[in-house]
Amino acid sequence: MSRKSLIIISLLLLALVCGDVFACRIVPTPPANLVILPPPHRPSLLPIQVKAHNVEVTIKDGVTTTVLESVFFNPNHQILEGTYIFPLPKGASISQFSMWIDGKEMQGELLDSQKARDLYISIVRRMIDPGLLEFVGRETFKMSIFPIPANGDKKVKLSYQQILPLDANLMRYVYPLTTVGNGREDILGQLNFKIDISSKIPLKSIFSPSHKVEIKKEENQATVTYSASNVNPDKDFTLYISCSDRKVDLSFIPFRKGEEQGYFLLMLSPKVKLDPKEQNPKDVVFAFDTSGSMVGDKIQQAQEALKYCLNSLKEGDRFNIIPFSTEARPYKTSMIPVTKENIKLAFEFIAEEIYARGGTNFEEALGYSIEMAPKEGNRPYMVIFLTDGKPTMGVREPDEIVAKVKKANCANLRLFTFGVGEDLNAKLLDQLAEENKGAREYVGSKEDIEIKVSAFFDKVSSPVLSDIKIQFPSTDGLRVSEVYPRNFPDLFKGSQITMLGRYSGNGDQVIKLNGVLASKPQEFVFEVSFPKESTENSQIPRLWAVRKIGYLLDSIRLSGEDPELKKEVVMLAKKFGIVTPYTSYLVLEDDPRIGDINRPSVIRPMRQEIERRMSADNESKRSFEKAGSAMKKEDGEDAVKTSQKFKAMKEAEHADEGTESPKPAAPAKDQAGFDKPREQKFLKQIDEKTFYLQDNVWYDSEYNEKAAKIKIKYLSDEYFKLIQDKPGIGKFLAIGSKVVIVFENQTYEIHE
Helix, strand or coil: CCCCCCCCEEEEEEEECCCCCCEEEEEECCCCCCCCCCCCCCCCCCCCEEEEEEEEEEEECCEEEEEEEEEEECCCCCCEEEEEEEECCCCCEEEEEECEECCEECCCEEECHHHHHHHHHHHHHHHCCHHHHHHCCCCEEEEEEEEECCCCEEEEEEEEEEECCCECCEEEEEECCCCCCCCCCCCEEEEEEEEEEECCCCEEEEECCCCCCEEEECCCEEEEEEEEEEECCCCCEEEEEEECCCCEEEEEEEEECCCCCEEEEEEEEECCCCCHHHCCCCEEEEEEECCHHHCCHHHHHHHHHHHHHHHHCCCCCEEEEEEECCCECCCCCCCEECCHHHHHHHHHHHHHHCCCCCCCCHHHHHHHHHHCCCCCCCCCEEEEEEECCCCCCCCCCHHHHHHHHHHHCCCCEEEEEEEECCCCEHHHHHHHHHCCCCCEEEECCCCCHHHHHHHHHHHHCCEEEEEEEEECCCCCCEEEEEEECCCCCCEECCCCEEEEEEEEECEEEEEEEEEEECCEEEEEEEEEEECCCECCCCCHHHHHHHHHHHHHHHHHHHHCCCHHHHHHHHHHHHHHCCCCCCCHHHCCCCCCCECCECCHHHHHHHHHHHHHHHHCCHHHHHHHHHHHHHCCCCECHHHHHHHHHHHHHHCCCCCCCCCCCCCCCCCCECCCCCECCCCCCCEEEECCEEEEEECCEEEECCCCCCCCEEEEECCCHHHHHHHHHCHHHHHHHCCCCCEEEEECCEEEEEEC
């Protein structure tokens, strides 16, 4: 071929689906009869980039249509040819593939599983790209794409249909975005999801353990959206949908692998449409700080927030207002019923009597709030306690204030604390909330008090089930443990509660749920199965670990450092790759990195690499230096931020909540205007496993050096036999060419 001829480089554009999974990545695959002549100013071609990936899904009574549209960008100065390969999920069918060139629609072909397997293995061998390994053995849709213009875009649109099986009351939709294999960070420029759901059976829970989605839900339909830019697609998009016509529904999602204890997630949700008689009437006290520091916008916003909350009260509710500064000044001596006239008079009181002055008397405000609680009955008794400062009048010692509230022993008390700004005692506010069945919220100095308080009150204004207790099976063969949250909050209209825990044993069991519904005790019975093996829901273990670490860290912060708790935090953080004040930036202590084996020769290079990266990132360095000290602070900005972070972990509903890393920045350019290679990560999570990069080898966090290893050469016949014999191992081996992995109780060392 003449050098003056147009050089056509064949690339593989992968839109990969395994089972019910999808991934998108690009690797070069030059044809055998073509001589590759790279541009004179570049040693190799740059990979195709994914500028945008839009996914629109329609789920109607389990029948699902997925439409994906990808925009690929060719950053090279040459035209490229490509092959689009799409292994189909089981039971799915392609309904549309769209790519037009000069007005002509291009057609693809469907390969059977054997042809697909041969195709994948030939590409892996030729291109030394392990990223395809987990997709061996699927029926595959294949299509050639030409041209991909130089420095230009190519749009591809694909539709496929599948039926989501209903397991008990639960459907599971998965759209993985993992792009592992070549040691580079594959970044999606823009990622958008829109999922429209409709069901003849009323919708109950809609939950994503993987991504922080927005959910708008009615009784029989819902819309789920997610949008992000510069995304590192390192985890599958997973969505659970439960349908039920019960007043209160419970969904059960297990995960268990091998001989280890299992994990489970429970979702508890009420009907969307409730008769007013099905909601629990409540008593609410608004204890608002009116000290001198609240002067100006703060007090005005607090007044508007109070008005909004009062307008949100319902017939049958009761309320009172306790402004406090140097002393507390209750609006009424006891709780008063909600009527139009009483709300009107309360508005007049807010306008005339709530203004900023004096000091801050926590003790009196809390004392009056608790004294007004009814002595009998089972109505939820809620105290909304808002302050922007520390106690300066009356009892000032935080421990004494907490003890006084505890001594009052108000069984139905739910104490919700709102801290405004940073000049307050976060530890005190957190203890008051945590020890009294409430929750803590903070309003930043630049946030609007009215908006934050109003949004919170919308969530808690309609309690459906209160005083919730769950009885788990306890038999010789089955035991539930390490459940989070420790105490269930009330279940409110339009909300859901998620619980995570561990279990040993297996079998079908009955779970009993008790609570107060419409002021009357109620019991609900649910039949679930704790399986011996269930590996589908692989995000559950990490989500459980995030929550447990959040509880452990909060306990250390509020009650003092305990060596055993600290040790447990470090152990979980290492296993699941979670950043904590004790393991920030994966700085490991002198105890072992992996498998309880002390290896200073490995730990030292890791620390040097961490220090090198941190020295180039002042913000990260400052964050690292503050991480340990912030645990011990009771007040100020660091204490507030630490409280918020640990709260996010304790209430985590997706696997990275409270532990997110900063979004990847746009890639830097070299002198020729090309993207520079991104810095390689030294930690990766793939499903339930965590891998650490040491000396260019990816180590499974479960690896123990004392264990016997089976050594297998990368891309050898043994290597491909292992993948075909144990298909589940492919997605883990796809991390690179040097891997040490524990799989089905056997350790494998993949080497070059």
